[in-house]
Amino acid sequence: MLRDIDFTKKVTVLTGDRPTGPLHLGHYVGSIRERIRLQEAGAECFVMVADAQAYTDNIENTRKVAEAIPQVVADYIGCGIDPDRTTVFLQSAVPELAELTMLYMNFTSVSRLERNPTIREETRQRGYEMVMPSGFLCYPIAQAADITGFRATHVPVGEDQLPMIELAQETAAKVNRAAARDILPEPVAVLSTTGRLPGIDGKAKASKSLGNAIHLLDSDAEIERKVMMMYTDPDHLTVAMPGKTEGNVVFAYLDAFHEDRDEVAALKDHYTRGGLGDVKLKKLLVRTLVELVGPIRERRERVIADPKGIEAVLRKGSAAARERVAAVMNDVRSGLGIYRLA
Template sequence: MSDETITVLTGDRPTGPLHLGHYAGSLAQRVEMQKGDGRIFIMVADSQAYTDNIGDTSKVSAAIPELVADYVACGLDVERCTIFLQSAVPELAELTQLFMNLTSVTRLQRNPTIRDEIKKRGFENSLPMGFLSYPVAQAADILGFRATHVPVGGDQLPMIELAVETASKINRLAGRAILPEPTVVLSRVERLPGVDGKAKASKSLGNAVFLSDSPAEVKRRVQMMFTDPDHLKVSDPGKVEGNVVFSYLDAFMTDRERLADMQAHYRRGGLGDGSVKKELVAVLEELLAPMRERRPDPVAGRDFCLQVLREGSVVARDVVAGVLSEVRAGLGVLTL
C-alpha cells in the first residue's frame, strides 16, 4: 500500500508519564511513520481515561500537556502529525453511540483485554458502563478517521478486531464501502517487562523507566532490574531468557552483533551482571538524552502543548464530522 493511501490513528490515555514500554510498543513506529506521506492522527484519549478515573479528573487534566511533551520529546513532529484531544472532537461520541447499537454486551464481555482490565481494576462487582463500552469508543476513534493502519501492542488486538467487525457491519448496512477495515501494525517488541520482573512495564505500577527520567534515575532503575538469580558469580553461566536487563538490551541496543556476543558470553559465564547493567545504562542514555533536549519546558512549554492540541483538534474535528455525516447517511439516519 502506498503512503498516499495510508491513514494512521493511534494514541494514549493521559494518566501519567510515558515509559520505554510505550516507546518500544508504538511510539518508535509513529516517529518512523511520520517520515512518509500518509496522514498520522495521534489522540490524547482523555475521554477514555475518565472511564476509570472519573473520581480523579484532576489527574487526567494534569497529565494531558505532559503527554504532549512526551510526544515532542520522543521525536514526533507537530507539523507532520495531527495531535488532538479526544473530548474536543464530540463527533467521536456520536459515532460511539451509533456503534453501540451494533455491538452486544456479550461481545464486549468476551473481550479478553476487557476481562483482564476489569480484574486488574477490581471492577467485577461494580463495572462502570463507560469502561465496558470503551472498545466501542475505540472503534469509533479508529473508524472516525478512516484509519487504514493502527500501531498497537499484541494485547490490543481484540480491540482492532471489534473495529474491523464494526466497519464491516456499517458497510453492509449502507450497501457500500464507507469505512475501511483497519490493519494492525504490531511492534517488534511485544511486551517489555517491568524493572521488577514481575509484570509488564506499567504507569500504574511504577515499575518502568520513564521517558522523562533523569540520568541518575535511569541508572537507579537499571540497578533495580531482575537478572538471573542463579548467576551468583561472574564465572557462573547465566540465563538470558527471562533476564530483564537482556530484554531491554534486545529492545533498544542497535548494535545487534555486540548484543549477540554479550548474550553468548553471559550464557557461558565470565560476564557479570554489573557489566551488563552498565552497558544497558549507556544504551538507554543514548536513546533518552536527545529526548531530554527536545522536551518542552515544564512551565513555559505547557501553553505550547495546549496550543498543539487546540490546533490539532480543529483539524481532527473536521475530518470526523465528514465521516460521521457519511455514516449517518449510509444508515439512513434523519438529519435536520
C-alpha cells in the same frame, strides 16, 4: 511492520494514549517509535490524547487526567512527533467521536465486550470483577469509533491491543454491510518489531500504574537507579556461573534498545556460558538508555516550559480532527439512513 505497508496508496494512521501520567519506554517501543517512522514515511497521521477514555477508570480523579495532558503532548514532541506533519488532538474536543461511539454500541453485544481478552486482563488488574463502570466495559467501542472516525487504514499498537483492532475491523464491516456500501476501511494493526516490554521487576508489562517503568522524563541518575534494580536471573549468583537470558529483563531491554544486534547476541552467548556479570550488563544498558532518553527529555523540557504552545498545538489539531470526523460522521449517518433535522 512498515515494510509490509504499501505507501503507493493513501495511508492514514490513528493512534493515541491515555493521559494518566507521563509516558514511558513501554509506550515508546510499543507504538511511538512506529508512529514516528510512519510520519517520516509520509503517512497521514493523527495522534489522540485520549482524555475521554482515561475517565473510564479515573472519573473520581479527573485532576490527574487534566495534569497529565500537557505531559503527554510534551512526550510526543520530545520523541519526534512533529505537530506540523502529525495532527495531535484532544479526544474530548471532538464530540462527533462520542456520537459515533453511541451508534456503534448498537452493533456490539455486551458478551462480545466481556470476551475481549484485553478487557478481561485490565478488569483483573483494576479489581473490577464485581463492580465495573459501564464506560470501562465499552471503551473498546469508543476505540473503534476513534479509529474509523478518521478512516484510519493502519494503527500502530502493541500486541496486547490486537483485540481492540479486531473489534474496530468488525465494526467497520458491520457498518458497511448495514449501509450496503463501503463507507469505512477495515484498519490494519502495525505491530512493533519489539514484543511487549516487561517492567523492571520482571513481573508484568511496564506500566505507569504498577510503578515499574522507566519514564521518558527520567533523569540519568533515575535511569541508572531503575536499571540497577532490574530483575535478571535469580540463580545467577556469581559471575562465573552460567545464566539464563529468557525472562531476564536486562536482555529484554537490550533487545529493544541497543542498536548493535551482533553485540547483544554475543553477550547472550557469553552470559549463558558463564563469566559475564549482571553489573556489567546493566552498565551497558544504562549507557544505551541514557543515550536514547537524554535528547527526548531535553526536548520535552523545552515543550513543557511553554504551556501556551502546548495548548496551541491541541487547539489547531483538535479543529482539524473535528472537521475530519464530522465528514465521516455525515457519511455514516447517510449510509445508515439516520434521520436528521434540516
